[in-house]
Amino acid sequence: xxxxxxxxxxxxxxxxxxxxxxxxxxxxxxxxxxxxxxxxxxxxxxxxxxxxxxxxxxxxxxxxxxxxxxxxxxxxxxxxxxxxxxxxxxxxx
Numbered sequence: 001x002x003x004x005x006x007x008x009x010x011x012x013x014x015x016x017x018x019x020x021x022x023x024x025x026x027x028x029x030x031x032x033x034x035x036x037x038x039x040x041x042x043x044x045x046x047x048x049x050x051x052x053x054x055x056x057x058x059x060x061x062x063x064x065x066x067x068x069x070x071x072x073x074x075x076x077x078x079x080x081x082x083x084x085x086x087x088x089x090x091x092x093x
Contacts, residue, residue: 014057023051034059 020030025048033040033048040048051057065071 013060014052014055015060015063016057019048019052019055019057022055023048 016027016030016034020027023030025033025044029040029044030048033045034052036045
């Protein structure tokens, strides 16, 4: 139990590369195991998920967005609202 506490306190956030290295598996296998792909054996999936929970692994959404090249976010560029307010103040009714 002391070892787990040490990792939770002192080790930086676990990423998928470090998780794969500790499990001696490829990054692809770990990723597919976490996503429940059918081509990964049940034994390996259980091992991956148990280890991920032990080391408090959480997928990084920013890394996933970079890898997929899609963030599914929408941005707006709006003009300064005070310019519009000043314009309408000067319009006669």
